[in-house]
Amino acid sequence: MKLRMTALIVAAMFAAPLAAQHTVPVIAVPPLATPEDKETSAGSTLSLAWQATQLIASDLQSAADVMALSPDQKDFYSYPEVTAPTHSRWRAKGAKALLTGFVQARPDGRLAVGCYVYDVEKGRELGRTGFVVPAGEWRRAAHKCSGLAYQSLTGAPGIFDTRIAYVAKTGLGTAQVARVAVMDGDGLNHDYVTTGDTLVLTPRLSPNGERLAFVSFTGGKPNVRVMDLASNDQRPLVPGDAISFSPRYSPDGSRILFSMTQAGNTDIYVVNATGGFPQRLTSAPGIDTSASFSPDGSRILFESDRSGFQQLYIMNANGSDQRRITFGGGWYAAPEWSPDGERVAFVRRGSDGLRVGVMKVDGSDLQILTSGPRDEGPSWAVSSRELLFQRGEGFGRSSIYRVGVNGGQPRKVTVPQDAGDPDWSGARD
Amino acid sequence: MRRLMIMVAVIAGMAPSASFAQLRVPTIVQRVIPATRGRPQQPVVVGIDALRADFRLRAGSDTVYFGGDSGLLSAPTRATLAAQAQWLMRHSEMVVQIEGHADPADTRDHALAVGARRAEAVRQFLILLGVPAGQLTTVSYGKERAAGAANSRAVTVLVR
Numbered sequence: 367m368k369l370r371m372t373a374l375i376v377a378a379m380f381a382a383p384l385a386a387q388h389t390v391p392v393i394a395v396p397p398l399a400t401p402e403d404k405e406t407s408a409g410s411t412l413s414l415a416w417q418a419t420q421l422i423a424s425d426l427q428s429a430a431d432v433m434a435l436s437p438d439q440k441d442f443y444s445y446p447e448v449t450a451p452t453h454s455r456w457r458a459k460g461a462k463a464l465l466t467g468f469v470q471a472r473p474d475g476r477l478a479v480g481c482y483v484y485d486v487e488k489g490r491e492l493g494r495t496g497f498v499v500p501a502g503e504w505r506r507a508a509h510k511c512s513g514l515a516y517q518s519l520t521g522a523p524g525i526f527d528t529r530i531a532y533v534a535k536t537g538l539g540t541a542q543v544a545r546v547a548v549m550d551g552d553g554l555n556h557d558y559v560t561t562g563d564t565l566v567l568t569p570r571l572s573p574n575g576e577r578l579a580f581v582s583f584t585g586g587k588p589n590v591r592v593m594d595l596a597s598n599d600q601r602p603l604v605p606g607d608a609i610s611f612s613p614r615y616s617p618d619g620s621r622i623l624f625s626m627t628q629a630g631n632t633d634i635y636v637v638n639a640t641g642g643f644p645q646r647l648t649s650a651p652g653i654d655t656s657a658s659f660s661p662d663g664s665r666i667l668f669e670s671d672r673s674g675f676q677q678l679y680i681m682n683a684n685g686s687d688q689r690r691i692t693f694g695g696g697w698y699a700a701p702e703w704s705p706d707g708e709r710v711a712f713v714r715r716g717s718d719g720l721r722v723g724v725m726k727v728d729g730s731d732l733q734i735l736t737s738g739p740r741d742e743g744p745s746w747a748v749s750s751r752e753l754l755f756q757r758g759e760g761f762g763r764s765s766i767y768r769v770g771v772n773g774g775q776p777r778k779v780t781v782p783q784d785a786g787d788p789d790w791s792g793a794r795d
Numbered sequence: 796m797r798r799l800m801i802m803v804a805v806i807a808g809m810a811p812s813a814s815f816a817q818l819r820v821p822t823i824v825q826r827v828i829p830a831t832r833g834r835p836q837q838p839v840v841v842g843i844d845a846l847r848a849d850f851r852l853r854a855g856s857d858t859v860y861f862g863g864d865s866g867l868l869s870a871p872t873r874a875t876l877a878a879q880a881q882w883l884m885r886h887s888e889m890v891v892q893i894e895g896h897a898d899p900a901d902t903r904d905h906a907l908a909v910g911a912r913r914a915e916a917v918r919q920f921l922i923l924l925g926v927p928a929g930q931l932t933t934v935s936y937g938k939e940r941a942a943g944a945a946n947s948r949a950v951t952v953l954v955r
Contacts, residue, residue, distance in 0.1 A: 540940075565939060568903065581907075586892075587934050588907055609911050609935055612904040625904065627935070630866065630915030632908035653908040669905065671864065676905055699902040713902050720902065742902050762941070787903070 391519045392433045394461035395423040396441035404471040408501035415469040418508040425512035425526040430770045432519045453486040481511035483518040492518040522749040529575035529791045535784040572619040575791035579613035616659045623657040647685035656700045667701040691729040704750040711744035722755045745789045754788035854878040861947045864909045866916035880924035893917045894950045895935045910935030913949045
């Protein structure tokens with residue numbers, strides 16, 4: 367069920383981000399305007415404009431590095447003021463930035479939604495975006511407006527129009543049922559996409575969130591399967607009955623890295639996402655796994671215990687020039703390259719258990735972000751500012767948490783049951 | 796002391812083909828169709844559960860343990876596997892699945908690979924002792940079927 371969003375204004379010429387300074391930028395989010403209050407299949411445009419405004423503010427309030435003023439219905443402005451705001455009015459409220467916009471009913475029953483972001487200190491526009499969407503899909507247009515505001519203020523892509531996949535777990539021990547669940551980045555549209563009759567692990571979304579690679583025990587052995595989320599059709603990634611696991615899409619979604627075990631030795635392979643013959647990338651004795659592409663697809667981070675213990679390595683996309691990058695105390699596992707290319711998230715395995723951390727791709731500037739002792743499976747937000755990870759809570763139970771990479775305490779992500787193996791997609795098309 | 800040494804020599808001489816001496820040579824278990832009336836004949840071993848119980852009894856254990864993340868077979872592990880091999884060679888109709896498991900403190904992907912490494916080490920050793928490869932299949936459960944802290948193990952499970 368791919369959403370069809372027609373870009374009205376592809377524009378978005380981003381000026382330098384407002385938050386080069388270290389203070390958190392404040393943005394005013396007054397109610398979106400509507401040129402004429404008309405009924406649609408999803409409600410009146412006036413009501414939708416107010417709901418969209420609240421969603422945008424709520425999105426921005428969930429981010430640690432911007433501050434959104436709570437919307438107030440008294441702060442309405444006229445439709446012409448959408449593109450010609452009175453900057454001093456918002457400066458007086460303490461805002462550095464302003465988001466305006468409109469919701470308009472079209473004769474064909476669809477909605478036109480437009481958003482504009484302004485620097486009210488300098489009195490200039492920072493960006494604009496707009497869409498024509500079916501009335502029932504106004505939420506995605508609002509999330510795109512949130513993303514525009516976030517990117518205008520921070521320079522990083524917004525995380526609001528994304529999807530999250532994870533393993534939903536009910537029951538304990540041998541009675542535990544594990545299903546792959548998928549939801550929007552804000553927790554809505556939660557759906558189970560596998561039936562729970564076989565154990566499943568490590569769902570990984572394609573960058574646009576439309577497809578899924580995951581490990582299933584279908585047939586009795588762990589093996590990678592791929593699924594189209596619109597149709598729920600699934601198939602094995604590669605033929606044969608070898609043990610395979612640890613899938614991850616390339617940033618353009620065209621290829622999938624995975625690990626396969628033959629004669630007890632685990633190596634990294636890459637295969638076209640549509641199928642075909644896999645290419646082997648590593649051959650060292652030992653376990654090579656958890657491979658992750660650089661954002662430009664030219665290099666791969668992975669873990670290997672070829673030195674005796676798990677450490678992180680880097681190689682070219684064709685498997686050449688394999689070099690170790692971690693040398694500190696402890697063992698390092700499960701690397702994921704950040705979407706901005708700057709950092710790697712990892713799990714450190716040591717006497718204090720499993721903890722999630724980040725470092726630069728050359729191994730420098732290492733920071734441990736979580737307290738453990740059972741934190742693993744980090745997955746980057748498309749903003750490269752936050753991670754999702756799994757926290758084991760003992761007795762076989764676990765939850766997923768969200769943590770900022772620039773400090774702050776992890777926050778639990780609310781889902782209907784126990785959860786593990788989170789994965790966060792890129793921005794949807 | 797001298798008597799013990801002689802005993803060991805005798806036992807080693809009795810089983811020259813096996814690398815590891817066993818103190819009890821398992822007897823062949825007959826598979827007997829159960830009588831519908833009267834007292835059952837002895838020994839009665841029927842059904843997969845009874846065969847599994849017999850396997851565990853004769854081999855000492857269906858489970859062997861490992862250290863660290865390794866697939867290295869310790870001396871006690873080799874002795875248990877030698878007894879498993881004896882049983883499997885006497886039950887050439889049986890197929891087993893060797894389940895490899897890893898430490899719950901391992902990370903998820905690596906644990907799957909460690910379980911596979913262990914299952915394969917057990918499989919190779921059983922083949923070395925003479926068990927036909929066609930009787931042996933392997934799987935890894937990584938750390939997904941944790942049985943307490945001592946989860947670094949491989950379990951030989953009779954499947955049919």
